[in-house]
Amino acid sequence: MKKTLYRTDELFRLIDSKLKEEGLLPEILDYGLPTHDPRPVKTMSWDTIGRVSFGSSEGIYLDICLEGDMGGGTYERVELGTYKTLLEDKEAFSTMSLLNTEFVFAMRDFVNAHMDDFILS
Numbered sequence: 001m002k003k004t005l006y007r008t009d010e011l012f013r014l015i016d017s018k019l020k021e022e023g024l025l026p027e028i029l030d031y032g033l034p035t036h037d038p039r040p041v042k043t044m045s046w047d048t049i050g051r052v053s054f055g056s057s058e059g060i061y062l063d064i065c066l067e068g069d070m071g072g073g074t075y076e077r078v079e080l081g082t083y084k085t086l087l088e089d090k091e092a093f094s095t096m097s098l099l100n101t102e103f104v105f106a107m108r109d110f111v112n113a114h115m116d117d118f119i120l121s
Helices: 008-021 090-114
Strands: 029-035 045-054 062-071 075-085
Touching: 008 029, 008 075, 008 090, 045 090, 062 090, 075 090
Parallel strands: none
Antiparallel strands: 029 075, 045 062, 062 075
């Protein structure tokens, strides 16, 4: 069992590293950054949600968050991190959408493989 709770920034980095190791991070990325406001993840009663959109500056963004009960008994949406590309065409949008899919599945696989880590001793 894990001695401390996972934090949102830690989970983003873990999944980002897994995607990088598996060659699933697209070459078109300008960056991928974890949240600047890390929060503890106290339950597994949430979903990983990604949103691909055009940002206020150039490029396409993939914002990833957790939605659900983060441990306080109420519904919350907390940020995990953001990926960005400077490209703005349809192919880049599709690539970022595929990255969203890969991230969601990698998170699911990580949680399923490490369920005991989400239970504090």
